[in-house]
Amino acid sequence: SPAVAPPKVLASHRERCAEAWPRPQPNPRQFPARPRAAIDPAPSLAPPFAPPSWPGPAPTALSRRAVPLAHVEVPGRRDRLPLVMLHGLFGSHGNFQTVAKTLVGRGSGKVLTVDARNHGSSPHSPLMTYEAMSLDVQQLLTRLGITKCILLGHSMGGKTAMTLALQRPDLVERLISVDISPVTTVLVSEFSAYISAMKSVRIPDGLSRSAARQLADDQLSPVIQLPQLRHFLLTNLVEVEGRYVWRVNLEAISHHLTDLMNFPVFHKPYLGPVLFLGGSKSPYMSSKDYPEIHRLFPKADIQYIEGAGHIVHQDKFEEFITAVSKFLLPP
Numbered sequence: 001s002p003a004v005a006p007p008k009v010l011a012s013h014r015e016r017c018a019e020a021w022p023r024p025q026p027n028p029r030q031f032p033a034r035p036r037a038a039i040d041p042a043p044s045l046a047p048p049f050a051p052p053s054w055p056g057p058a059p060t061a062l063s064r065r066a067v068p069l070a071h072v073e074v075p076g077r078r079d080r081l082p083l084v085m086l087h088g089l090f091g092s093h094g095n096f097q098t099v100a101k102t103l104v105g106r107g108s109g110k111v112l113t114v115d116a117r118n119h120g121s122s123p124h125s126p127l128m129t130y131e132a133m134s135l136d137v138q139q140l141l142t143r144l145g146i147t148k149c150i151l152l153g154h155s156m157g158g159k160t161a162m163t164l165a166l167q168r169p170d171l172v173e174r175l176i177s178v179d180i181s182p183v184t185t186v187l188v189s190e191f192s193a194y195i196s197a198m199k200s201v202r203i204p205d206g207l208s209r210s211a212a213r214q215l216a217d218d219q220l221s222p223v224i225q226l227p228q229l230r231h232f233l234l235t236n237l238v239e240v241e242g243r244y245v246w247r248v249n250l251e252a253i254s255h256h257l258t259d260l261m262n263f264p265v266f267h268k269p270y271l272g273p274v275l276f277l278g279g280s281k282s283p284y285m286s287s288k289d290y291p292e293i294h295r296l297f298p299k300a301d302i303q304y305i306e307g308a309g310h311i312v313h314q315d316k317f318e319e320f321i322t323a324v325s326k327f328l329l330p331p
Helices: 013-018 061-065 093-105 130-144 157-167 191-199 208-222 227-234 250-255 257-261 289-296 317-328
Strands: 071-074 082-085 113-114 149-154 173-176 237-240 243-246 275-281 302-303
Touching: 061 191, 071 093, 082 093, 082 130, 082 157, 082 289, 093 113, 093 317, 113 130, 157 173, 191 208, 191 227, 191 250, 208 227, 208 237, 250 257, 250 302, 275 317, 289 302, 302 317
Parallel strands: 082 113, 082 149, 149 173, 173 275, 275 302
Antiparallel strands: 071 113, 237 243
């Protein structure tokens, strides 16, 4: 089909701020390993986040372990494969909405932005591992009748995407991992401190949304000094029946921090095209990761966007869109 000049799509200040993510600070402390039996206590679930009844036919072995993920679809070209975008820790599908609309405007296939389990509008579960999150996405693809797709994941979402590609290469035509490697994340931000600070927030009933957010911001600020990080975390503060609660499952995330910092063990590589797209100012991807990247992904192309931190798609939006669009072009 003839080339069409893509519309110039710019993110508003509010949208770009909502897509913010903390730039991690080096911390040599790692989370100690714990027995698996100690990892999976069932947290209490707020009613609006309880899993809905399973639609359609009787559950399969896969669907019994998976949760039905919430997602938003941006329609695109029907002659190109769908692109599935997976956000990072404490994020939601909204982190990629501007990116999704821009990529569709520049000729991509339809884009699905997905809420991971225990995030956004997806159900809560006491289990929070990459194997479980991969099964969730597999179930979503099955439910939508998608037999092959392109995966793009940032940080935690990147590790989920890599896990899925290594488990089910038949489902993944190509893969983009944004600022994360298939290795243990050694440079860890104070995620445990963030969770403790979020758990300690107390908001009286009856406050307006703006007043509640300001009060929560004031309570988080002694522990979390960066305003953009607090703003990002506060996107998870929602009102439910007159009460303000966190829509992320803090208990499950807390119990699985070790799993989320690590990466599952795989021996068979994924042989499709892969783009590892990092930020030059981020510590999450480095040359010491290259041997493992090339062992698991022999066709990997490793690129960095100059001047970008961990949130590559926010820090250097146009450069990110250009790199992704080039990789999405059919051979």
